[in-house]
Amino acid sequence: MTNYELELRQFIVENFLFGKEDAPLANGDSLLELGIIDSTGVLELVSFLEQKYGFTIQDEELVPENLDSIDRLVQFVRRKAEIAA
Amino acid sequence: MCGIAGILNLTGEPVDPCLPRRMIERLRHRGPDGVGYYADAGVGLGHARLSILDLAGGHQPMSNEDQSLWITFNGEIFNYVELREELVRRGHQFATRSDTEVILHAYEEYGEACVRHFNGQWAFAIWDTRARTLFLSRDRLGVRPLFYRASREQFAFASEIKSILALPGVPREIDPIALDQIFTFWVSLLPPGHSMTVDGGVVTVKRYWEPRFATTTNGAHSEDYYADALRDLLRDATRLRLRSDVPVGAYLSGGLDSTVITALIRQCSDVELRTFSITFDDPEFDESAFQREATRFLQTDHQEVRCSYADIGRVFPDMIWHTEKPVLRTAPAPLFLLSKLVRDHQYKVVLTGEGSDEILGGYDIFKEAKIRRFWSAQPDSRLRPTLLKRLYPYLPNLQNQSSAYLQAFFHVGSQDTADPFFSHVPRWELTARSKTFFSDAVRAETEGYDGYAELRTMLPADYHRWDPFCQAQHLETGHLLPGYILSSQGDRMAMAHSVEGRFPFLDYRVVEFAAGLAPSLKMKVLDEKHLLKRCAKDLIPPSVRARSKQPYRAPDGKSFFHSARPGYVDELLAPERVRKDGLFHPQAVAKLAQKFREGKAIGIKDNMALTGILSTQLLVDQYITHFGERDSHD
Structure with a gap:
């Protein structure tokens, strides 16, 4: 498990599932379909990403293609980090 | 307004006289002005009185002339004057001026169908000593509560659950399924618009009324015609609700509904009018600017209670003692403080604007469903989602969302628009997220329970043919209105301080009229309560009429x-x-x-x-x- 994956999983499980996973959250699971994330949750997630990784997320990047599963988040963070570097 | 309770021993054993007293003691906040009891073989009735009509003669439990019928009654029959005249013409003789006695004579005259003649808000039980039957009824919309518990040996009823829990042998346990529905104990509630009979141990529950939100007007007349008709009905509903032997005040939130009712009171009465409001320290919730404008315009003697975070936190435990069930919002707490303000000013009765949002189409959820349906027809549209942002200007978190996320949150494209619960599913699913906090034991007990399936069995037979707007109105009026607005926010918060709420919008004539209106008269494009705004022209300050709806909310966390x-x-x-x-x-x-x-x-x-x-x-x-x-x- 990569660092990104560990950190993102921990944030989601702690912050949205309050440490209580009914079934282990798979990396490909949709956060929307599982009802894990709501409109506030998106903003919490974005705020976490910006604070933790020090980049800025543009409005047009706020789409499920970037943020809706652990896999997609890892890829998104990796891409942003590469651009920043 | 009062508290009622009673016991019927189905074995015929005499009722321990201590028990009705113990039950009524738990209801004294509902009726601090006096108590009364009646005992017959196997039966005990109790009553805690809040004197509003016929202060000298309205003691309860009350009997008819030959003492063959005994009643314990909570509520008001607002058309009792007209019913009394009719019953006198039919040969009935009255000993008091009270509406309670009118119920007894109407029962003698019309039997169980008497409730169809009543315009009011009631919960009552009539013991027929000859037939040895107990007849109970609850008003059409569910303004007044009536809980009961039937076992093989005993039938018990009361205005509040705590009164039934005062009886020995009644388990004080949380029912997990009830918790899933946000109810609580192993006690039943007679649904609105229903009566029940207990006869020889057999309990029969019958519906006598249900609002049918099926359009009957079809635009046969002009908007002005319907606006005038609505205004006339509302004025008469208000006039009837001013019948009282004690002063009547009004709640004034600063919104359209309560301001209309206050204006109609001014038209019906010359007496100085006192109004009462909640204001909030937190400007996100405060409407005091509109309240003051309305009181200036309508020249009322205005009182307000200011509500802080600390106030809500402080009264929340007392609030829960009165709601008797869990809540997901703190909104009842300021209403608890408001009824105290009313009582501190020696008022017992207030008129309010409750019910208007349900019957005349004011809630955001109606608008939201309309937009979601509109967007679902073109899920790829870039402009249609912007309507949702405009709908919730008071929810900043929604303003920053992309279309893709809005589409997901509001189930656009993913939910069948023919779903009978289309309007409410996104909100109910959001609410259901709270259940993820249930313990493993509660989750195991509620696992097989399907609230949607249960609700589906309760829908009217022709519901699927109704306009979607009418379907959403049915869900609000038939379930959420009695289940939360009229109970946790209504009866229980007002009665906590011995205050009776009266609701002109819930006069059954107004409800039936509104139910038959074409949806476009209630929400014209996205203009909520369109017809009410039209009928409020010249009645209320233009700014209050023109303002966009702000739902009543209070700070939670x-x-x-x-x-x-x-x-x-x-x-x-x-x-x-x-x-x-x-x-x-x-x-x-x-x-x-x-x-x-x-x-x-x-x-x-x-x-x-x-x-x-x-x-x-x-x-x-x-x-x-x-x-x-x-x-x-x-």
């Missing part, structure tokens, strides 16, 4: 996690306490509480979960752990 946190919060949310009470997952609750302590919980979902958990924990504390310790008069 901040009321428990502000600079001075109420002591019970940490105690009830502590892992060891949560584990002992057994309803929620201790670690998950601890993490949620920590999120609030750190100021990171800002969303509706977290706030609802916190309020739901805290209110349930308070119920356990007050009704299971320490039930006998609470002063009956509280």
Whole structure:
């Protein structure tokens, strides 16, 4: 498990599932379909990403293609980090 | 307004006279002006009185002339004057001026169908000593409560659950399925618009009325015609609700509905009018500017109570004692403070604007469903989602969302628009997220329960043919209005301080008229309560008429996690306490509480979960752990 994956999983499980996973959250699971994330949750997630990784997320990047599963988040963070570097 | 209670021993054993007294003692807040009891073989009735009509002659339980019928009654029959005249013409003789006696004679005259003649808000029980039957009824919309519990040996009823729980042998346990529905104990509630008969141990429940939101007008007349008709009906509904032998005041929120009612009171009466409002320290919730404008325009003697986070946190436990069930919002708490303000000014009766949003189409959920349906027809549209942002200007978190996320949150494209619950599913699913905090034991017990399936069995036979707007109105009026607005926010908060609420919009004539109106008269494009605004022209300040709807809300999490946190919060949310009470997952609750302590919980979902958990924990504390310790008069 990569660092990104560990950190993102921990944030989601702690912050949205309050440490209580009914079934282990798979990396490909949709956060929307599982009802894990709501409109506030998106903003919490974005705020976490910006604070933790020090980049800025543009409005047009706020789409499920970037943020809706652990896999997609890892890829998104990796891409942003590469651009920043 | 009063508290009622009674016991029928189905074995024929005499009723222990202490029991009706014990039940009524739990209801003294509903009727501080006097108590009365009646006992017959196997039967005991009790009554706690709040004197409003016929102050000298309205004592209860009351009998007819030959004492063959005995009634205990909570509520008002507003058309009692006209009914009395009709009954006198038919040969009935009256000993009092009260509406209670009118019920008895109407029952003699019309039998169980008497309730169809009533225009009012009621819960009553009539003991027929000859037939040895008990007849109980509840008003059409569910303004007044009537709980009951039937076992093989005994039938018991009361205005509030706490009165039934005062009886020996009644289990004070949380029913997990009821918790799933946000109800609580093993006690039943007679549904609105229903009557019931207990005869020889057989309990029969019958519906006598249901609003049918099926369009009957079809635009046969002009908008002005319907606006005039609505205004005439509302004026008459208000006139009837001013019948009282004590002064009548009004709640004034600063919104359209209560301002219209206040204006109509001014038209019906020359007496100085006193109005009452809540204001909030937090400007996000405060409407005082509109309230003051309305009071200036309508020249009322105005009183207000200012509400802080600390106030809500302070009264929340008392509020839960009165709601008797968990809540997901703190909104009843300011209404608890408001009824205290009314009582402190020696008022017992207030008229309010309750019911207008349901019957005339005011709620955002109606508009939201219309936009979602409109967007679902073109899921790829870029412009249609912007309507949702305009709908919720008071929810900043929605303003920053992309179309893709809005589409997901509002189930656009993913939900069948023919779903009978299309309008409410996104909101109910959001609410259901709170259940993830249930303990493993509660989740196991509720696993097979399907609330949607149960609700589907309760829909009117031709519901699927109704306009979607009417379907949404039915869900609000038939379920959420009696289940929360009229109970947790209504009867229970007003009666906590012995105050009777009266609701002109819920006069059945107004409801039936509104139910038959074409949806376009209620919401014209996206203009909510279109017809009411039209009929309010010249009645109320233009600014109040023109303002966009602000739903009544109160601060949730901040009321428990502000600079001075109420002591019970940490105690009830502590892992060891949560584990002992057994309803929620201790670690998950601890993490949620920590999120609030750190100021990171800002969303509706977290706030609802916190309020739901805290209110349930308070119920356990007050009704299971320490039930006998609470002063009956509280």
